[in-house]
Amino acid sequence: MTSAQDIRPRQDELAAQAQYFSTSPNASFHSPSSHGSALTRTIPLPNAKHLKPFATEDIKVLLLENVNQTGRDILSQQGYQVEFLKSSLPEDQLIEKIRDVHVIGIRSKTKLSARVLKEAKNLIVIGCFCIGTNQVDLQYAADHGIAVFNSPFSNSRSVAELVIAEIIVLARQLGDRSNEMHAGTWNKVSNGCWEIRGKTLGIIGYGHIGAQLSVLAESMGLSVIFYDVVNLMALGSARQVDSMEAFLSEADFVSCHVPELPETKGMIGAKQFEQMKKGSYLINASRGTVVDIPALIDAMRSGKIAGAALDVYPNEPAGNGDYFNSELNSWGADLRSLKNLILSPHIGGSTEEAQSAIGVEVAQALTRYVNEGTTLGAVNLPEVALRSLTMDEPDHARVIYIHQNIPGVLRKVNEIIGDHNVDKQMTDSRGDVAYLMADISNVNTTQIKDLYTSLESLPSRIQTRILY
Numbered sequence: 475m476t477s478a479q480d481i482r483p484r485q486d487e488l489a490a491q492a493q494y495f496s497t498s499p500n501a502s503f504h505s506p507s508s509h510g511s512a513l514t515r516t517i518p519l520p521n522a523k524h525l526k527p528f529a530t531e532d533i534k535v536l537l538l539e540n541v542n543q544t545g546r547d548i549l550s551q552q553g554y555q556v557e558f559l560k561s562s563l564p565e566d567q568l569i570e571k572i573r574d575v576h577v578i579g580i581r582s583k584t585k586l587s588a589r590v591l592k593e594a595k596n597l598i599v600i601g602c603f604c605i606g607t608n609q610v611d612l613q614y615a616a617d618h619g620i621a622v623f624n625s626p627f628s629n630s631r632s633v634a635e636l637v638i639a640e641i642i643v644l645a646r647q648l649g650d651r652s653n654e655m656h657a658g659t660w661n662k663v664s665n666g667c668w669e670i671r672g673k674t675l676g677i678i679g680y681g682h683i684g685a686q687l688s689v690l691a692e693s694m695g696l697s698v699i700f701y702d703v704v705n706l707m708a709l710g711s712a713r714q715v716d717s718m719e720a721f722l723s724e725a726d727f728v729s730c731h732v733p734e735l736p737e738t739k740g741m742i743g744a745k746q747f748e749q750m751k752k753g754s755y756l757i758n759a760s761r762g763t764v765v766d767i768p769a770l771i772d773a774m775r776s777g778k779i780a781g782a783a784l785d786v787y788p789n790e791p792a793g794n795g796d797y798f799n800s801e802l803n804s805w806g807a808d809l810r811s812l813k814n815l816i817l818s819p820h821i822g823g824s825t826e827e828a829q830s831a832i833g834v835e836v837a838q839a840l841t842r843y844v845n846e847g848t849t850l851g852a853v854n855l856p857e858v859a860l861r862s863l864t865m866d867e868p869d870h871a872r873v874i875y876i877h878q879n880i881p882g883v884l885r886k887v888n889e890i891i892g893d894h895n896v897d898k899q900m901t902d903s904r905g906d907v908a909y910l911m912a913d914i915s916n917v918n919t920t921q922i923k924d925l926y927t928s929l930e931s932l933p934s935r936i937q938t939r940i941l942y
C-alpha cells in the first residue's frame with residue numbers, strides 16, 4: 475500500500491533534478507515562449523497510485539478576489555502553496571506577485587493583459603472563478619501555453635433570479651419607495667407602477683443566463699422575445715426576433731446577457747434607446763461596456779426610459795468598501811441622482827450556491843490540469859484528455875507538448891517519442907496552437923530527460939511537461 479510519504483519525491487531526487495536544470499538553464503526557456511521553469515521539471519514519483527508528477531508543495535497558487543473557500547480547500551488539499559487575497563490588485567502589484575506563481579485564480583475584476591502575462595514566467599494555468607473570460611488576454615495566454623478555465627454556468631441561475639427581482643422592483647418603483655422610507659418619507663403612489671403580468675420581456679443574448687431567465691419570466695406571466703446572433707431553439711413560448719430594431723420596439727423590459735466582445739461594446743446606445751418603447755425599462759447584468767451610460771442617463775432624464783437596473787460598470791472598484799466613484803467615471807454622480815435606477819455592485823453571480831459550486835468546479839479543473847495535463851473545459855486551448863495514468867508501473871511517463879500548429883511537428887515529435895512504447899496518444903489544435911498528450915512506457919529517468927531536451931529543442935515548442 476502507498477503511504478502518504480510515498481507520494482512525495484525524495485529529497486535526493488529533487489536535488490538531482492535541481493542540479494540537472496541548473497546545469498542547463500536554457501532548456502526550459504526556448505523560443506518562442508519564455509515560459510517553462512519549475513513545472514517543466516520532470517520529477518519522479520515512484521509508487522504513487524495517482525499521477526502526482528512533482529512536489530506538489532512547490533506549486534504556488536495565487537487566489538484573488540475572494541475565491542470561495544471550497545476552491546481554496548481543494549487547492550490546499552493538493553499540498554500547493556496557496557496565497558489568498560480578498561480583493562483584486564493594482565497592475566503594478568499584480569505584476570510583482572504573478573512573476574512567481576504557477577497558478578492564478580481570479581474573478582471578473584482582475585485584468586490579465588498581455589502586459590501582465592508577459593511577466594508571468596512560471597504561470598501554466600489561469601482559473602477564472604466566474605463565467606466571463608473577457609478580462610484575460612486569451613490569445614496571448616494560448617500562444618504562451620497558458621491554459622484558461624472558467625465556470626460556464628454555475629452562477630447562471632443566480633443572475634436570472636436577480637433579474638426577475640429587478641423587473642418587479644422597477645415596475646413598482648420599489649427602490650425609490652424604500653429609499654424614501656429610509657429617509658423618513660411616506661409616499662404612497664400607484665402612478666407609473668405596473669404588474670408584470672402580460673408585459674413583454676426582451677432578452678439580448680439567449681445563452682445560459684438568457685434561457686434561464688426566459689423560463690422564469692414566462693412562469694410569472696411575461697411574454698418573452700429574444701435577440702441573438704445565433705439561431706436558437708426558443709424555450710416555452712419564447713420567440714426569437716431577427717431584427718434588433720423590431721425587438722427593441724416590442725419589449726417592455728430589455729435585459730442584456732451578452733459577453734463582452736468588440737461587437738457588444740456600446741450595443742445599447744442613443745440609437746437603441748430611441749428605438750425602445752416609451753416608458754420601457756433596461757437591465758444590464760452582463761458587462762459594463764455593453765450599455766452606453768451617458769446615453770442611458772439622457773434617456774432616463776427625458777422620460778423615454780422609465781427605469782433601469784445596472785449590476786456592472788465600465789470601471790468597477792477593486793474591492794469592498796471602495797468608493798463607487800465619480801472621479802473614475804465622470805457619470806458616477808449623475809447615475810446616483812436618477813430615480814428608479816437600481817445600482818448593485820456586480821452581485822449577479824454572488825450567491826452562496828453559485829460561489830461554492832464555482833469554487834469546486836474551477837479548482838478541480840486547475841488540479842486536473844496541473845497534475846495530469848487534462849485540458850477538458852479550457853477556453854483557449856484544444857481540449858485533450860487521456861484516461862488517468864496509474865503509476866503502478868514505474869517506467870511510464872506522460873508527455874505534454876504544447877506547440878505551434880504548423881506542418882511536420884507531429885512527425886518530429888513521434889520520431890522523438892517513437893523509440894518507446896506509446897500506449898496512447900491524443901492531439902488536437904485550436905487556431906495556431908496544438909496540444910499533444912502521450913503516455914509512454916518502457917522509459918527510464920535518463921531517457922525521460924533526453925526526451926525532454928529533444929522536445930524542447932524543436933522550434934515549434936511552446937511548452938513541454940513530462941509527468942512521471
Ligand SMILES: NC(=O)c1ccc[n+]([C@@H]2O[C@H](COP(=O)([O-])OP(=O)(O)OC[C@H]3O[C@@H](n4cnc5c(N)ncnc54)[C@H](O)[C@@H]3O)[C@@H](O)[C@H]2O)c1
Nearest residue numbers: 605606679680681682683702703731732733759760822823
Ligand atoms: N452580473 C454578473 O454577476 C454576471 C454573472 C454571470 C455572467 N455575467 C455576464 O453575462 C454574460 C452572459 O453569460 P451567459 O452565461 O449567458 O453567456 P453565454 O455564452 O451562455 O450566452 C451569451 C449569448 O450571447 C449571444 N451573443 C453573442 N454576441 C451577441 C451579439 N452581438 N448580439 C446578440 N447576441 C449575442 C451568444 O450567441 C450567446 O447565445 C457573460 O459573458 C458575463 O459577461 C455577469
Ligand SMILES: O=C(O)[C@H](O)COP(=O)(O)O
Nearest residue numbers: 581582583604605606823
Ligand atoms: O462573469 C461572471 O461570472 C460574473 O460577472 C460574476 O463575476 P464575479 O465572480 O467577479 O462576481
